Amino acid sequence: MTRNDLKRSMQIGLIAGVVAVSLSAIGMVETFDERDIITDILSLGQALLFSIPIIAGFMSVPKRLINEDLFVDDEETTSSAFPSGVQAAINGGVSGFFAALVLVGFIALMSIFPGIRDSLPNVSPALLDILTFGQESVAVGSLLLAIVMVVLGATTAVFRLLPQRVQRPVRNGLLWSLGIGLLSEIILLVLINFMDKSGLRLIFGSKGITLFAAVVIFVIAAVLTVFWESRGRTRFQRRRAAMTEKQNKVMRQLGIALGVVVLLSLPINLGPYLTEVMDIVGIFILMGLGLNIVVGFAGLLDLGYVAFFAIGAYTMALLTSTGDLGIAQIPFWVALPFCVLAATLAGVILGVPVLRMRGDYLAIVTLGFGEIIRVLVGSDLMKEVLGGAQGILRIGRPTIPIPEFLQETISKGAPSFIFVQPKEFYYLILIGCLLAVFVSIRLRDARAGRNWMALREDEDVAEAMGIRLVSTKLLAFGFGAAFGGLAGALFASRISSIFPHSFQLLISINVLSLIIVGGIGSIPGVVVGALFLVGLPELLREFQEYRLLMYGALLIVMMLMRPEGLWPSAVTRRELHADEEDAAREGPTALDDVAGLV
Amino acid sequence: MSNNLLEAINVTKRFGGLTAVDDLDFAIPTGSIVSIIGPNGAGKTTFFNCVTGFYDFDDGQILFAGRSLKGRSPDTITRMGISRTYQNIRLFSQMSAIENILVGMEPSLKSSWIGALFRTKKTITEEEEALVEANRLLEFVGLRGKGDIFARNLPYGDQRRLEIGRALGGRPQLLLLDEPTAGMNPSETAETTLFIRRLRDELDITVLLIEHDMRVVMGISEDITVLDYGKKIAQGTPVEIQNNPRVIEAYLGRGVTIAKNPV
Numbered sequence: 001m002t003r004n005d006l007k008r009s010m011q012i013g014l015i016a017g018v019v020a021v022s023l024s025a026i027g028m029v030e031t032f033d034e035r036d037i038i039t040d041i042l043s044l045g046q047a048l049l050f051s052i053p054i055i056a057g058f059m060s061v062p063k064r065l066i067n068e069d070l071f072v073d074d075e076e077t078t079s080s081a082f083p084s085g086v087q088a089a090i091n092g093g094v095s096g097f098f099a100a101l102v103l104v105g106f107i108a109l110m111s112i113f114p115g116i117r118d119s120l121p122n123v124s125p126a127l128l129d130i131l132t133f134g135q136e137s138v139a140v141g142s143l144l145l146a147i148v149m150v151v152l153g154a155t156t157a158v159f160r161l162l163p164q165r166v167q168r169p170v171r172n173g174l175l176w177s178l179g180i181g182l183l184s185e186i187i188l189l190v191l192i193n194f195m196d197k198s199g200l201r202l203i204f205g206s207k208g209i210t211l212f213a214a215v216v217i218f219v220i221a222a223v224l225t226v227f228w229e230s231r232g233r234t235r236f237q238r239r240r241a242a243m244t245e246k247q248n249k250v251m252r253q254l255g256i257a258l259g260v261v262v263l264l265s266l267p268i269n270l271g272p273y274l275t276e277v278m279d280i281v282g283i284f285i286l287m288g289l290g291l292n293i294v295v296g297f298a299g300l301l302d303l304g305y306v307a308f309f310a311i312g313a314y315t316m317a318l319l320t321s322t323g324d325l326g327i328a329q330i331p332f333w334v335a336l337p338f339c340v341l342a343a344t345l346a347g348v349i350l351g352v353p354v355l356r357m358r359g360d361y362l363a364i365v366t367l368g369f370g371e372i373i374r375v376l377v378g379s380d381l382m383k384e385v386l387g388g389a390q391g392i393l394r395i396g397r398p399t400i401p402i403p404e405f406l407q408e409t410i411s412k413g414a415p416s417f418i419f420v421q422p423k424e425f426y427y428l429i430l431i432g433c434l435l436a437v438f439v440s441i442r443l444r445d446a447r448a449g450r451n452w453m454a455l456r457e458d459e460d461v462a463e464a465m466g467i468r469l470v471s472t473k474l475l476a477f478g479f480g481a482a483f484g485g486l487a488g489a490l491f492a493s494r495i496s497s498i499f500p501h502s503f504q505l506l507i508s509i510n511v512l513s514l515i516i517v518g519g520i521g522s523i524p525g526v527v528v529g530a531l532f533l534v535g536l537p538e539l540l541r542e543f544q545e546y547r548l549l550m551y552g553a554l555l556i557v558m559m560l561m562r563p564e565g566l567w568p569s570a571v572t573r574r575e576l577h578a579d580e581e582d583a584a585r586e587g588p589t590a591l592d593d594v595a596g597l598v
Numbered sequence: 599m600s601n602n603l604l605e606a607i608n609v610t611k612r613f614g615g616l617t618a619v620d621d622l623d624f625a626i627p628t629g630s631i632v633s634i635i636g637p638n639g640a641g642k643t644t645f646f647n648c649v650t651g652f653y654d655f656d657d658g659q660i661l662f663a664g665r666s667l668k669g670r671s672p673d674t675i676t677r678m679g680i681s682r683t684y685q686n687i688r689l690f691s692q693m694s695a696i697e698n699i700l701v702g703m704e705p706s707l708k709s710s711w712i713g714a715l716f717r718t719k720k721t722i723t724e725e726e727e728a729l730v731e732a733n734r735l736l737e738f739v740g741l742r743g744k745g746d747i748f749a750r751n752l753p754y755g756d757q758r759r760l761e762i763g764r765a766l767g768g769r770p771q772l773l774l775l776d777e778p779t780a781g782m783n784p785s786e787t788a789e790t791t792l793f794i795r796r797l798r799d800e801l802d803i804t805v806l807l808i809e810h811d812m813r814v815v816m817g818i819s820e821d822i823t824v825l826d827y828g829k830k831i832a833q834g835t836p837v838e839i840q841n842n843p844r845v846i847e848a849y850l851g852r853g854v855t856i857a858k859n860p861v
Contacts (some may be wrong), residue, residue: 439715445708446714446721450693454701457690464650466705466768468677475711570690 005091009060013095013153015055017102024131025108026549031542033130037181038214039205044182045130051153053099057092057153061160088157094245096153100146107131107145111138158372165229173222177214184209184540190270211271263430267423276422277538279494282429283487286536287511288518289436289525290483295512296521297444298476299456300355301363303508304370308343308352308481310503312488314377315339315388317498320396325387332398336489343485347477355473358459370508378500391499395492398428425494432490436483440523446473453571506548510534513551517558519565528567536586603628603772604649604680609658611648611828618644619655620828626772626806626821631798633807633815634833635839636825637848643685645825646774649674650682662772664783677705679814681765682774685808687757689749695760696745698833699732702767719847732767738761739793742788755786759793766797773797779811787811791818824848 023029033045035524065084110116110128117123132141159167180187188204203213243251267275286310294302317333320327328335354365377386386392398419407413419425443449451472454462463469492498510533533551537543543550558565564573606624610617619641628630634642635762648655649662651672660667667675681702690698707728713721736745739759744752749760758778765773778794791814797803815822816836824832824839826848831858832839839845 442715442717443711446711447704447709447725448711448714450697450701451704453693453697454690455693458688460652460672461684461688461690462701463672464652464676464682465672465701465764467701468673 005062005087008062009091010098011096012056012060014102016052016095016519017100020052020099020103021106023048023052024103024127025120025123026546027127028546028549029130030122030124030127031545033126035177035182035236035540035542036205036208037184038302039208039210041211042208043232047178049131050148053096053149053152054156056095056099057156058160060091060153061088061157062091062093065161085158085161088161089154093150093154093155096150097146099153100149103149104146107138107142134485153186165226165302168229169222169225170556172225173218176221180217181209181214183539186274189274190269193269193271201501247569264427267426272422274424274539277535279422279425279429280538281530281535282426282433283491284495284514284530285527286429286432286436286487286490287484287507288514288530289433289440289523290480290487291511292515292521292523292526293440293443293483294476294480295450295515297440297456298473300473301359302366302477302480303363303505303512304366304368304373305480305484305511306503306505306507307370307373308347308484309367309488309491309507310373310377311346311481312339312343312485313492313498313503314392314488315485316344316489316492317387317392317395320493321392321394322396323392323394325385325392326394329396332396332493335396336486339489340482340485343488344478344482347481347484348474351474351477352470355470355477359522367505370505374500374503374505377503382414389500391497392574393494393497397493397496419493422569425490429490432483432486436486436546437523439479439483443475445481448472452476456544509551513555517554517565519568522565522567525565525567525569529565532566601628602626603663604806605661606645606649607659607661609645609648609655609660611644611653611655618828619648619825622657622825622828622830624823624830626804629798629802629804630820631794631805631807631818632821632823633809633819635809635812635815635824638838640825641828642825643776644828646682646776646806646808647663649675649774650680653739675768676768679769679771680774681768681770681772683758683761683776683778684763685776685780687754687761689757689761689764691750692748694746694748695741695763696729696732696736698749698760698764699735699767700728702764703728703732705768735763735766736760738766755782758782758790762793766801766803770803772806773809774806776808777810778807779809787814790814794818809812 029045031045032048035044036042037044037047065088073082107128108124123401128138132138132143133144135141135144159170184204184207188200191200191203203209209217266278270278287305290308291302291305294300294305300581316332316335316339318326319330319338320326320328320332350369352367354362356363376382378386378389382388399416401416402410402414407415410417419428444452451462451467454465454467455469455472459469491502514529514533515526516529517533518525518527533554537547537550602625604624604626606622609622609624611618611619622641622645624634624645634645636642644653647653649660649667651667651670651674654669660692662675662678662680665678667678670678674807690701693701699727707724709718709721709724712718733745736742739762740757741752741763743815744756749757752760761776762773762778775794779790782790794805794807794814798805807815807819819836822832822834822836822839823830824845831844831848832842834842
């Protein structure tokens with residue numbers, strides 16, 4: 001162990017301490033404390049707080065101690081890991097200690113100068129209570145906190161030295177039980193339809209899951225991981241490789257059929273609240289798919305995507321509203337194509353002059369365009385037409401006429417079926433999303449997609465290949481705008497009244513972030529990203545308050561740890577992990593050998 | 599006149615105070631292999647960029663098959679029948695070899711996005727035919743069986759060849775090669791030289807070459823133009839150029855004499 005290692009651990013610890021103080025001072029710890037992950041044992045706030053020394057401990061381990069080669073974790077290295085284990089423990093402990101030091105300093109400041117609340121309103125007695133584990137004496141509480149942080153830092157550091165086959169099951173077990181605990185409210189909402197009370201009581205406490213459930217989930221996840229890594233994976237791969245072309249096709253069709261059944265039955269299983277969340281997620285998926293064509297496929301950075309969403313929504317509002325501002329009062333279905341058309345047209349009109357620009361310039365112009373639309377719809381200038389801040393009310397709902405002889409049985413005599421409920425809109429949004437997926441795939445795999453890709457890689461050379469820049473970009477821009485418009489139209493009709501504040505820059509940023517988090521250019525990535533960035537904050541109310549902070553943090557972490565996104569497209573994976581891939585190409589048998597031995 | 603495929607008349611290109619190409623007169627007879635040589639910074643690549651529409655030249659005129667290229671965009675010029683390669687290879691590195699060639703075939707593809715959405719018979723047929731043609735080109739440039747490899751993973755020589763293959767995808771009448779043998783070893787260079795000749799002999803493509811390797815230049819060029827500081831200082835057959843005192847001066851400096859030993 002060198003002094004440099006200790007110095008580094010100290011620095012990491014200090015940074016971690018500052019992060020912990022910041023999160024406490026902005027009120028995040030306190031807000032999150034209201035949600036229990038494991039009933040009465042671990043709250044989300046505590047988890048947040050403890051994650052800091054854990055991450056610090058993890059990072060403090062000097063690189064040379066870690067044998068990163070996955071395939072050398074045999075007896076030899078494990079037995080010789082003892083001295084390095086002590087080193088790691090000391091490093092981790094040091095980082096935990098310094099993190100605690102900063103935090104304890106903050107606690108001291110809080111208890112000595114209660115006036116600090118004047119400038120930091122979130123520094124409340126409740127926060128002090130959380131940080132000192134509810135101890136009477138602040139000193140005892142601080143000591144306890146410091147001990148916990150040192151132990152966590154040291155434990156994590158040692159844990160990091162363990163072979164992957166030990167690390168991974170534990171990590172998965174923890175993630176699963178914490179994840180399920182975090183989402184316990186929602187899971188309860190779903191399970192309540194299937195289970196009786198006594199069963200539920202076993203799993204769920206007053207808030208969060210019970211300790212018993214947490215342990216069971218941990219064990220199950222860990223055991224499954226062990227099984228999968230030791231035997232399941234190779235067996236699965238072998239069986240997969242042994243399948244014939246025809247079997248493969250059958251499996252794929254079965255998969256699709258299963259997916260369709262799940263998607264169709266989702267509102268029934270999820271209940272009204274979760275279905276509403278799914279509606280919002282779905283609208284963002286639709287927008288994400290649209291923007292993905294522009295940003296992901298063609299590589300054009302569009303920061304004003306909300307403009308097309310707004311145009312779609314306002315077109316729907318103007319055409320179908322039965323209020324004062326409605327101009328046509330035509331049915332939803334007639335208006336829908338016009339909404340898409342209006343958004344597409346706006347995209348093309350904006351695109352023709354703008355798409356000659358490159359990169360940053362395009363981003364700035366689109367950013368401005370998004371703002372112009374937002375300001376315009378909220379302005380007094382357009383108040384007569386667009387309603388200004390009062391928005392447009394009484395927007396038409398989609399209806400399906402029902403033949404007379406069926407009216408008795410289906411709709412109790414009503415002449416038509418009206419989409420009002422979240423679950424009814426769910427199906428409309430689902431159709432929209434499936435359409436967007438279909439179009440995305442078809443275009444991606446065709447000449448257009450190839451040209452977009454070439455454009456993304458090298459615009460000059462693409463042009464020299466004969467690709468018409470403006471029309472190729474316009475195609476992407478137009479489709480992106482069309483799906484934005486479709487999303488807007490559905491959005492407007494679903495909530496039946498729209499206001500300018502629904503169309504802020506934040507929407508553009510949300511959509512862009514979900515694409516990045518999911519994986520740029522990846523269609524399943526959009527879905528994952530939307531569930532993660534839109535669905536999760538909807539479900540966990542306390543996240544919403546810190547939404548932007550979390551986005552920022554998440555984007556930074558993603559860029560550092562997993563720049564290709566959660567579910568990357570084949571192309572980005574290639575781009576970002578080309579070196580690893582090259583290495584794999586040179587020694588392609590390392591994995592196969594191990595797989596063969598097992 | 600009429601047997602010149604490309605004709606540059608008094609072409610001038612300035613960058614601020616620097617005149618990169620200065621009043622250049624230049625002609626490429628149809629079906630010939632012509633080279634431009636000159637020291638670094640002589641304006642060779644700038645001239646390429648003027649021909650291919652990357653730069654808009656300031657004065658003069660460039661005619662391709664009798665039609666002016668002035669003010670035309672690179673994609674239009676490519677569609678007229680001029681393809682090029684780059685001094686420092688500029689493949690679409692994250693795309694496979696075959697995809698690179700398919701992008702190069704863009705001028706001959708007509709299917710629209712509507713066809714792509716509905717997978718019309720016309721679109722499918724066109725894509726299938728394009729794939730066959732792309733594979734044929736791949737084989738022609740000697741990359742048979744390497745279609746699925748990503749351009750960035752190909753060895754250097756293969757990348758050079760693929761770039762030529764991609765340029766051939768546009769079915770050019772005139773092919774501009776910017777230092778096609780740069781960085782190659784002698785045997786690769788010899789191979790490339792033969793290959794360039796095949797382009798002309800088998801595909802009837804007129805070739806304009808920028809090259810530093812004198813063995814290549816002298817070996818295959820029918821006509822050589824020497825540029826220095828943007829000006830044409832000499833033009834003629836390889837033998838004439840080798841013995842031209844101004845050329846020797848430009849390359850080696852004043853006062854140097856070299857033995858007359860034609861390559």
